[in-house]
Amino acid sequence: MHDVIIVGGSYAGLAAALQLVRARRRVLVIDAGIRRNRNAAHSHGFLGHDGRDPAEIAARGRAEVLAYPTAKLLETRAESVARTENGFGVTVTNGERFEGKRLILALGVVDELPNLQGVAERWGRSIFHCPYCHGYELGGGRIGVLATGASSVHQALMLPDWGEVTYFTRGFDPTSDERKDLDRRGVAIEPAAVAKIEDHATVRLEDGRAPSFAGLFLAPRIRIASSFVADLGLEMDEGPLGPFIRTDMTKETSMHDVFACGDAAMAAGSVALAVGDGVRAALGAHRSLMFR
Ligand SMILES: Cc1cc2nc3c(=O)[nH]c(=O)nc-3n(C[C@H](O)[C@H](O)[C@H](O)COP(=O)(O)OP(=O)(O)OC[C@H]3O[C@@H](n4cnc5c(N)ncnc54)[C@H](O)[C@@H]3O)c2cc1C
Numbered sequence: 052m053h054d055v056i057i058v059g060g061s062y063a064g065l066a067a068a069l070q071l072v073r074a075r076r077r078v079l080v081i082d083a084g085i086r087r088n089r090n091a092a093h094s095h096g097f098l099g100h101d102g103r104d105p106a107e108i109a110a111r112g113r114a115e116v117l118a119y120p121t122a123k124l125l126e127t128r129a130e131s132v133a134r135t136e137n138g139f140g141v142t143v144t145n146g147e148r149f150e151g152k153r154l155i156l157a158l159g160v161v162d163e164l165p166n167l168q169g170v171a172e173r174w175g176r177s178i179f180h181c182p183y184c185h186g187y188e189l190g191g192g193r194i195g196v197l198a199t200g201a202s203s204v205h206q207a208l209m210l211p212d213w214g215e216v217t218y219f220t221r222g223f224d225p226t227s228d229e230r231k232d233l234d235r236r237g238v239a240i241e242p243a244a245v246a247k248i249e250d251h252a253t254v255r256l257e258d259g260r261a262p263s264f265a266g267l268f269l270a271p272r273i274r275i276a277s278s279f280v281a282d283l284g285l286e287m288d289e290g291p292l293g294p295f296i297r298t299d300m301t302k303e304t305s306m307h308d309v310f311a312c313g314d315a316a317m318a319a320g321s322v323a324l325a326v327g328d329g330v331r332a333a334l335g336a337h338r339s340l341m342f343r
Contacts, residue, residue: 053079055336056141056151058129058277061086062322063313064157065112066329067336072119074337079149080116081141083128085276087159087314088322090175095184097322108322125149129158131279138308153336156280156296156304156311157329160320162271165199165221169248170269177252178267180206184321185266186213192265195254196238197245198223202270202291204233210268211236217262219245219254275315285309290318301335302328310336 055071057064060082071078086109088094094105116122127143134140138152162180164170170178178197179185186194194214196207198221207218217239218225225233225240233240244257252264273293275281280296286305287294295318296311298304304311312332314320320328 052137053077053123053149053151054340055079055153055155055333056081056139056149057155057157058132058141059157059159059313059315060084060113060124061109061157061159061313061325062112063159063315063325063329063332064155065109065116066326067155067157067310067312067333068116068122068329069112069119070330070333071337072116072122075121076337076340077121078116078123079151080122080124081129081143081149082124082126084126085159087162087320088175091185092176093188094322095187097326100322105322129277129279132283152308153340154309155329155332155336156309156315157313157325157332158276158280158315160273160293160295160314161276162273164271165197165269167197167245167247170197173248173252173267178248178269180268180270181319181321182206182210182213182268186210189214189265191215193217193263195219195252195262195264195267197221197254197267197269199269199271204229205291206268206270207238208232208236211238214265217241217264219243221245273314280315283309285311288318292319298332301338302332303335303339308336308339 054076057080060080088105131142139154142148210216246255252267286297288297296316302310310332312328313325
């Protein structure tokens, strides 16, 4: 029996694990290895690691956790979770089942990219969603925003702090108030239909024009990275880009003894926020083991 099973062994899950193994608790981390930022060559904004390869940050974290004798890591996928008399049983892909007294969900989210030719292969390379993560590197150059829904205007309104912005409406026409806001921020509005993305960040329009940019931004819809979360029936909150797991101040979910952290448990995430959130979930789970 493990004290805590953590599903998801990236920034949030590993940060949680580190606190718990340092309290000599037996921790099993189950990780499928599909980090949200896996396409990006550089991670920005995480103090002490600014500009580092995100895979290297995760690998360092993993090595730090596994240096402790009570840490165990399984590279597989958790397929289902069931309550048991003393905690939880987690079944992984090969059918093996593991038991833990507490469960921490650190499983991240999946970005649902728009069905537009040229987007998927440029995601994290020249097409981004977070200006704080990748805006500075565009050097104040021209930025295109590809609308994906109502929240895209907000993204276009932020980006003038990072460069000269063109907003491709893609059928999501701004309201007259939003047009005034975009105008006030100096954002150009381009209503022509977008055919595809070419080269580094060139937007090929249906009318034949093809403006080029230092980088492009879009706001994808997000969904929790594992379907078993829905089976657990946890209460959710609705963020601007999609649902995330509701937690209290200790990061406990609506189900007793189940904690959640990282992108799966907040409206908008980053590596730094995921690490801090993982620490909070670990402290919540540990307190519940000590005092409940
Ligand atoms: C293109 C891109 C670039 C980004 N760049 C930056 C940046 O420069 N700086 C920054 O701070 N943030 C950046 N981010 C955001 C950052 O990637 C996330 O905020 C961060 O990865 C969240 O960490 P997490 O641990 O919550 O989730 P993730 O890092 O997504 O990790 C979740 C882990 O859980 C695993 N998992 C999921 N379900 C299961 C299951 N059922 N069983 C086992 N394992 C499972 C996944 O495989 C994965 O390994 C970027 C995001 C994107 C999309």
